[in-house]
Amino acid sequence: SNTQDYTEQTVHTLPLYLTQHAPAAMEILEAVEPEDLDCVEVGDGNLNLVFIVTNKYKPENQVIVKQSLPYVRCVGESWPLTLDRAYYEYQALAAQKAACPEFVPSLYHFSKPNGLIVMEYLKPPHIILRKGLIQGIRYPTMAVDMGTFCGKTLFLTSGFALSTTELRAKVEMWSANSEMCALTEQVVFTDPYMEATNNRWTSPQLDDEKKAIEDDIELKHAAAHYKHKFVGSTQALIHADLHSGSVMCAPSPQATYVIDPEFAFYGPMGFDTGAFVANLFLAYVAQPGHPHRGTDYAEWILEQIATFYAAFERQFLELWNDPTAHTGFVYGRNTLHSPEAVARAQQSFMKDLLADTLGFAGMKMLRRIVGIAHVEDLESIEDADVRAQCEKHGLALAKTFIKTAPLISSMDEAIQLARSFKK
Amino acid sequence: SNTQDYTEQTVHTLPLYLTQHAPAAMEILEAVEPEDLDCVEVGDGNLNLVFIVTNKYKPENQVIVKQSLPYVRCVGESWPLTLDRAYYEYQALAAQKAACPEFVPSLYHFSKPNGLIVMEYLKPPHIILRKGLIQGIRYPTMAVDMGTFCGKTLFLTSGFALSTTELRAKVEMWSANSEMCALTEQVVFTDPYMEATNNRWTSPQLDDEKKAIEDDIELKHAAAHYKHKFVGSTQALIHADLHSGSVMCAPSPQATYVIDPEFAFYGPMGFDTGAFVANLFLAYVAQPGHPHRGTDYAEWILEQIATFYAAFERQFLELWNDPTAHTGFVYGRNTLHSPEAVARAQQSFMKDLLADTLGFAGMKMLRRIVGIAHVEDLESIEDADVRAQCEKHGLALAKTFIKTAPLISSMDEAIQLARSFKK
Ligand SMILES: Nc1ncnc2c1ncn2[C@@H]1O[C@H](COP(=O)(O)OP(=O)(O)O)[C@@H](O)[C@H]1O
Ligand SMILES: Nc1ncnc2c1ncn2[C@@H]1O[C@H](COP(=O)(O)OP(=O)(O)O)[C@@H](O)[C@H]1O
Ligand SMILES: [Mg+2]
Ligand SMILES: [Mg+2]
Ligand SMILES: [Mg+2]
Ligand SMILES: [Mg+2]
Ligand SMILES: [Mg+2]
Known part of the structure; x- marks a missing residue:
């Protein structure tokens, strides 16, 4: 898969990305400016980055951003892995949401080149x-x-x-x-x-x-x-x-x-x-x-x-x-x-x-x-x-x-x- | 499938088609001009046209041309059927030829838009x-x-x-x-x-x-x-x-x-x-x-x-x-x-x-x-x-x-x- 148009997101770059590319996510967040957003990386998985994004002024308003890395996270860049998996994850989430809406998070944004999904944040006590x-x-x-x-x-x-x-x-x-x-x-x-x-x-x-x-x-x-x-x-x-x-x-x-x-x-x-x-x-x-x-x-x-x-x-x-x-x-x-x-x-x-x-x-x-x-x-x-x-x-x-x-x-x-x- | 570039062949059009588009077939036929070729339609199947093409001057030199029709032959135009089947037939013949060359005819030409395959003629007493x-x-x-x-x-x-x-x-x-x-x-x-x-x-x-x-x-x-x-x-x-x-x-x-x-x-x-x-x-x-x-x-x-x-x-x-x-x-x-x-x-x-x-x-x-x-x-x-x-x-x-x-x-x-x- 193509990594040319890919930008690995950080807590610093993500607010601008969302403001520019993810209007549905911004609407859920009820945010307008990058400055409105706080990001923290919480991924505990083996493969991907996961961020919680919060509206500073309405801290109840949060979304999850999951981004695939072009390698296996827990191993490092020596084990490359297709970014396309984000595409399949998004398609699968969408199909599962259609089949069983009650037990699948809502989806707000997807970027294929960035391997990036924005979805519903499942808050504590989840x-x-x-x-x-x-x-x-x-x-x-x-x-x-x-x-x-x-x-x-x-x-x-x-x-x-x-x-x-x-x-x-x-x-x-x-x-x-x-x-x-x-x-x-x-x-x-x-x-x-x-x-x-x-x-x-x-x-x-x-x-x-x-x-x-x-x-x-x-x-x-x-x-x-x-x-x-x-x-x-x-x-x-x-x-x-x-x-x-x-x-x-x-x-x-x-x-x-x-x-x-x-x-x-x-x-x-x-x-x-x-x-x-x-x-x-x-x-x-x-x-x-x-x-x-x-x-x-x-x-x-x-x-x-x-x-x-x-x-x-x-x-x-x-x-x-x-x-x-x-x-x-x-x-x-x-x-x-x-x-x-x-x-x-x-x-x-x-x-x-x-x-x-x-x-x-x-x-x-x-x-x-x-x-x-x-x-x-x-x-x-x-x-x-x-x-x-x-x-x-x-x-x-x-x-x-x-x-x-x-x-x-x-x-x-x-x-x-x-x-x-x-x- | 696209039928725009498709031309249904007849015994009259096929010699020119082969001369213009199927050099490997012409080589097998040892023919140069459309006038060198005799065609006869022999299809007995339900779906497709089959022609035997013969070099008039070297009647031992023959090939088979199989062309798919954009409908089921034995039913008529009321039952349309994908031309792509010729592509799959060609791919399958090629795969089978690779796996078992001794019992599959040789392939000389394929045109996807025309749904047309030229292959070895299996002569009588076959x-x-x-x-x-x-x-x-x-x-x-x-x-x-x-x-x-x-x-x-x-x-x-x-x-x-x-x-x-x-x-x-x-x-x-x-x-x-x-x-x-x-x-x-x-x-x-x-x-x-x-x-x-x-x-x-x-x-x-x-x-x-x-x-x-x-x-x-x-x-x-x-x-x-x-x-x-x-x-x-x-x-x-x-x-x-x-x-x-x-x-x-x-x-x-x-x-x-x-x-x-x-x-x-x-x-x-x-x-x-x-x-x-x-x-x-x-x-x-x-x-x-x-x-x-x-x-x-x-x-x-x-x-x-x-x-x-x-x-x-x-x-x-x-x-x-x-x-x-x-x-x-x-x-x-x-x-x-x-x-x-x-x-x-x-x-x-x-x-x-x-x-x-x-x-x-x-x-x-x-x-x-x-x-x-x-x-x-x-x-x-x-x-x-x-x-x-x-x-x-x-x-x-x-x-x-x-x-x-x-x-x-x-x-x-x-x-x-x-x-x-x-x-
Ligand atoms: N929609 C979500 N809401 C809340 N937390 C999430 C959500 N998606 C992921 N997480 C957190 O991020 C972690 C890693 O996410 P996961 O999709 O399992 O990534 P990986 O493919 O790297 O295993 C999860 O174990 C969970 O703690
Ligand atoms: N390579 C060949 N050599 C000799 N005869 C052939 C060859 N291919 C097809 N034929 C003749 O044409 C007939 C129809 O061909 P076939 O590939 O079975 O078409 P269909 O898909 O219409 O059934 C066959 O039954 C056979 O008589
Ligand atoms: Mg996981
Ligand atoms: Mg995973
Ligand atoms: Mg047959
Ligand atoms: Mg058949
Ligand atoms: Mg495909």
């Missing part, structure tokens, strides 16, 4: 869900909201809603976000299963576990199957980075937002639902490392997994049963219309989707324990022996999901496995 | 395979050649040979051939399973059979599954119209050529292997309508199915076992390298591919019996009762393949079913 789980916060509707988000965005961007021609046009466009897909393919589907310099694990406690993964033919076979599915299946526009760090919540009803879909592309639905449950299972296995929260918080997390998945299935089937939403070619109404036919299709599709969800969940869990990028839920456990114990619990569950997902008959059974694997 | 089968010709290597063709083209254009990024770039390009895909989706995957004005069948003999298809929930469910797979799986560059009318053969060794890939796109491999075996099974069930050939010709056809599929699997696995060919991400060598791991992967992949082959074969057979476009093998049986009897045999087999493909453990078992279903 924080990143992962941080909230680490603090032991109980969110009243987060799990249901996320189920609704997945149900709506996955159904409405898929062949359940689109004609084959519409779907192919989407696939054509999203296939070009391949540099981001390649990152996922490497860090989720490949590196953790081999010796790769990027891998990291609690050592020496998990050395044998890591070796066992590299020697486990059944596991690597299943992993290869999921990789093929990730690349070769164009079911829906998936967020493709739907971990608990891509969700912001406040502890009040319906205060849930999904952000950061820069990895989005047309892929298998189960990769999103799987990513989300994976991160809840990781939060669960981390609980013995955070004993002050009590065992009932661990159980609360497991409940959220069940609640999330039930809400997802409910939302998905609600749309499927609605002829104004189920307008696409998948199990098309022109041939499958009797209640019996629909029931059969729904049962078999949801069964396969559960298997994909659990299989991809296992892949996402495993890579967070022995791959390049770990999760704070586990990293924040200071005692390495305690942490390793939690990680072993997570690995056992991950491997079972990867190897036997199609044999697990319900999310409740998966949750029961998580409980029973605890030492 | 004829369309379907015609040869109707004549009762026994081809010594056709089945092996077609297995080789499918093995090479499907493996070498897939993620077995390509990186994920290369594959996504191909998918991006081929997704735009969606108008042709939409045709297939309608005539193969949808119309035959419902009441649609385009459907045709031997009536009244098959009236009950057609009705039973529309009422068969299990069948329509399986058909919907294969439709989803056709649209949502991007395994390899498939020919996508690989019936016996897209193959030209002479009754001598290695005299086999695949033509007419204008429907090509990135789809499931089994759609090609399935199309080819479907047309052989249709030729088989038609045999009682052509009694002069004797029962041993029917058995010869079944043998060709077994030979084709064995050759396909042999070729595919030979490439998979070759590290210079298996350079892609599918079951990548970086994680799966032990002989045990490779054996496991090969067994499981080939099992799934056989199921896809038989499932898609069933879809292709059924649509040729109750859908819009029938096959001459059956249509040429004049006695409607005899024809209906053959068609019922074909339908029973098709439905079994569609409903139970994953339970059929080998191509030999499928062939045995074909024998046993004969009344």
Whole structure:
């Protein structure tokens, strides 16, 4: 991608940029002059700059500016990365906003050459869900909201809603976000299963576990199957980075937002639902490392997994049963219309989707324990022996999901496995 | 697509066109002046014009010119169809020629605005395979050649040979051939399973059979599954119209050529292997309508199915076992390298591919019996009762393949079913 017209923004340059180029953002801010604006950089992610912009005179009026850098932020300029990801993030946010307006921030401005998005600021007490789980916060509707988000965005961007021609046009466009897909393919589907310099694990406690993964033919076979599915299946526009760090919540009803879909592309639905449950299972296995929260918080997390998945299935089937939403070619109404036919299709599709969800969940869990990028839920456990114990619990569950997902008959059974694997 | 720069060629205009625009073709013809050339139109297809061009003074020197019309030829200008299909046909021929040069005609010229391809003329005794089968010709290597063709083209254009990024770039390009895909989706995957004005069948003999298809929930469910797979799986560059009318053969060794890939796109491999075996099974069930050939010709056809599929699997696995060919991400060598791991992967992949082959074969057979476009093998049986009897045999087999493909453990078992279903 072209970096010629690109200007990396700073807290000093951004006010003028917004005044000159982002009228809708200025309107939301109710600001006119660059001097009206205060900027602060708050990005905690691995890849991009994030600024909060505030109207000095009306401090309630704030927006977020997210700008992509032409390299991986946490590595530096030595690892270049396409600026186009901002374009895909913007397009994905717009598509998700259209499908599920209640849980996606509003969009105010986009510049392709600058890789820059201006969007709604999700104010405190909204924080990143992962941080909230680490603090032991109980969110009243987060799990249901996320189920609704997945149900709506996955159904409405898929062949359940689109004609084959519409779907192919989407696939054509999203296939070009391949540099981001390649990152996922490497860090989720490949590196953790081999010796790769990027891998990291609690050592020496998990050395044998890591070796066992590299020697486990059944596991690597299943992993290869999921990789093929990730690349070769164009079911829906998936967020493709739907971990608990891509969700912001406040502890009040319906205060849930999904952000950061820069990895989005047309892929298998189960990769999103799987990513989300994976991160809840990781939060669960981390609980013995955070004993002050009590065992009932661990159980609360497991409940959220069940609640999330039930809400997802409910939302998905609600749309499927609605002829104004189920307008696409998948199990098309022109041939499958009797209640019996629909029931059969729904049962078999949801069964396969559960298997994909659990299989991809296992892949996402495993890579967070022995791959390049770990999760704070586990990293924040200071005692390495305690942490390793939690990680072993997570690995056992991950491997079972990867190897036997199609044999697990319900999310409740998966949750029961998580409980029973605890030492 | 743009028809502004398009000129429909006739036997009168083509000599000048070639002289002015197709120097490589003129070189092959060893011709210089338009007056050197004789043209005759020979297209027997449903969609396009096909000319044989001959050097009057060296009548051995001939080429084929294929030109797309901006509508469906057999219907007329009322059914417009994208000229771009010639571009995809040319790109597919080029890709197939690269993967399997021995069984694809040479290419001499392409004009995108004119939707016009000049290629090698496959001289008599080469004829369309379907015609040869109707004549009762026994081809010594056709089945092996077609297995080789499918093995090479499907493996070498897939993620077995390509990186994920290369594959996504191909998918991006081929997704735009969606108008042709939409045709297939309608005539193969949808119309035959419902009441649609385009459907045709031997009536009244098959009236009950057609009705039973529309009422068969299990069948329509399986058909919907294969439709989803056709649209949502991007395994390899498939020919996508690989019936016996897209193959030209002479009754001598290695005299086999695949033509007419204008429907090509990135789809499931089994759609090609399935199309080819479907047309052989249709030729088989038609045999009682052509009694002069004797029962041993029917058995010869079944043998060709077994030979084709064995050759396909042999070729595919030979490439998979070759590290210079298996350079892609599918079951990548970086994680799966032990002989045990490779054996496991090969067994499981080939099992799934056989199921896809038989499932898609069933879809292709059924649509040729109750859908819009029938096959001459059956249509040429004049006695409607005899024809209906053959068609019922074909339908029973098709439905079994569609409903139970994953339970059929080998191509030999499928062939045995074909024998046993004969009344
Ligand atoms: N709309 C928003 N409102 C409030 N905070 C935000 C918003 N978008 C991003 N952030 C903050 O910035 C951080 C990084 O943003 P994110 O989109 O996840 O970037 P990255 O792609 O670098 O991970 C988030 O974790 C969050 O703390
Ligand atoms: N390269 C060739 N050599 C000889 N005959 C050809 C060649 N290509 C096409 N033909 C003849 O023209 C007919 C139509 O060509 P085809 O490519 O199948 O067109 P369509 O797309 O209209 O079906 C074929 O059935 C065959 O008889
Ligand atoms: Mg982020
Ligand atoms: Mg494009
Ligand atoms: Mg991000
Ligand atoms: Mg043809
Ligand atoms: Mg054709």
